[in-house]
Amino acid sequence: MNEAKLDFLKELANIGTGHATTALSQMLSGKLFQLVVPEARLLPFTEAAQYVGGLEQVVVGIFIVVSGDVGGHMAFMLPYDSAMHLVRLLTGDDSGEVNELALSALQELGNIMITSYLNALSKMTNLLMAPSIPGVAVDMAGAVWESVLAGAEVISEVTVIRTEFFADGEAIEGNIIFLPDQEDFDKIARILGLEEM
Amino acid sequence: MVELFVNMGQICSLKTEGILTTVGLGSCVGVALYDSAAKVGVMGHIFLPKSRANDPDALPGKYADTGIPAMIEEAVRLGAQKSRLQAKLAGGANLFPNLNVNSVSIGEQNVVAVMEHLAKYQIPISGKDVKGSHGRKMRFFVENGVVTVTAIGKEPIEI
Numbered sequence: 040m041n042e043a044k045l046d047f048l049k050e051l052a053n054i055g056t057g058h059a060t061t062a063l064s065q066m067l068s069g070k071l072f073q074l075v076v077p078e079a080r081l082l083p084f085t086e087a088a089q090y091v092g093g094l095e096q097v098v099v100g101i102f103i104v105v106s107g108d109v110g111g112h113m114a115f116m117l118p119y120d121s122a123m124h125l126v127r128l129l130t131g132d133d134s135g136e137v138n139e140l141a142l143s144a145l146q147e148l149g150n151i152m153i154t155s156y157l158n159a160l161s162k163m164t165n166l167l168m169a170p171s172i173p174g175v176a177v178d179m180a181g182a183v184w185e186s187v188l189a190g191a192e193v194i195s196e197v198t199v200i201r202t203e204f205f206a207d208g209e210a211i212e213g214n215i216i217f218l219p220d221q222e223d224f225d226k227i228a229r230i231l232g233l234e235e236m
Numbered sequence: 237m238v239e240l241f242v243n244m245g246q247i248c249s250l251k252t253e254g255i256l257t258t259v260g261l262g263s264c265v266g267v268a269l270y271d272s273a274a275k276v277g278v279m280g281h282i283f284l285p286k287s288r289a290n291d292p293d294a295l296p297g298k299y300a301d302t303g304i305p306a307m308i309e310e311a312v313r314l315g316a317q318k319s320r321l322q323a324k325l326a327g328g329a330n331l332f333p334n335l336n337v338n339s340v341s342i343g344e345q346n347v348v349a350v351m352e353h354l355a356k357y358q359i360p361i362s363g364k365d366v367k368g369s370h371g372r373k374m375r376f377f378v379e380n381g382v383v384t385v386t387a388i389g390k391e392p393i394e395i
Contacts (some may be wrong), residue, residue: 181260
């Protein structure tokens with residue numbers, strides 16, 4: 040992979056995760072919140088699903104359409120247990136059920152995570168990026184993953200930023216999937232002075 | 237018994253016995269082609285409806301227009317007769333229905349494209365469980381042509 044592109048993704052991961060931590064800490068006030076340095080990867084699309092987890096593992100996927108100066112999609116995928124732990128912290132509901140309240144908390148959580156990265160990218164490039172209302176799916180990882188890729192019409196490579204954090208002492212794993220339209224990725228590259236993105 | 241897992245864009249085949257499995261069908265469509273006399277089974281995992289010029293190295297099974305003829309060719313190579321082939325389909329869901337209320341989802345486009353291409357080669361569809369908004373696991377038993385479909389938290393159904 041191009042060095043400059045990897046550096047850019049790492050920087051985006053760091054800044055975006057920083058924004059997300061601040062926003063989530065405010066939401067989960069009083070709970071211990073510690074962030075592990077994120078990892079950014081560019082993956083061939085057939086391998087990406089394995090990276091995110093077993094195909095049959097149940098995950099929560101939050102998917103957003105991005106419009107403005109940069110078009111594309113962003114997604115946030117996390118294992119079911121991590122998602123339910125966050126729901127417990129956010130709502131106090133410890134039933135472990137995916138009810139209306141849990142879905143709305145997950146939608147809000149995904150919104151915060153994704154817009155944190157979008158805002159970071161917006162600041163780095165001075166380009167406007169507006170997120171849509173989030174879609175939420177609780178389903179097999181493989182099904183969520185391929186729906187995200189097909190929805191964004193990604194046919195080759197995909198950027199996955201894995202974040203790990205601890206909320207109330209429990210490890211939470213989450214994956215931010217960054218899917219800009221190719222032409223707009225080129226636009227970002229030009230603005231940031233990166234070659235051959 | 238052998239069980240082969242068919243990933244996005246792949247086409248896998250078995251003769252006489254064994255299981256062809258696709259885990260985690262969302263908007264993709266799983267296609268099972270079967271010749272019951274020759275006991276030849278071919279499974280594809282179609283990702284998008286139409287092949288594109290900017291993806292020349294793609295596996296044929298990634299797209300419906302190239303995948304269906306490639307699957308037929310594979311079945312014939314293993315001894316199937318084209319006139320005896322039957323198809324079963326699963327998948328083509330829309331997992332995020334609130335994001336594209338005003339357009340036809342990729343899942344539905346995939347189902348339409350797969351059905352069109354099967355019709356073009358005069359292959360009848362003998363079973364299907366498609367669309368909706370949930371993911372599916374599809375298992376194809378080559379010994380007898382049985383196809384089961386499972387959603388999370390549900391018992392398998394036979395199509």
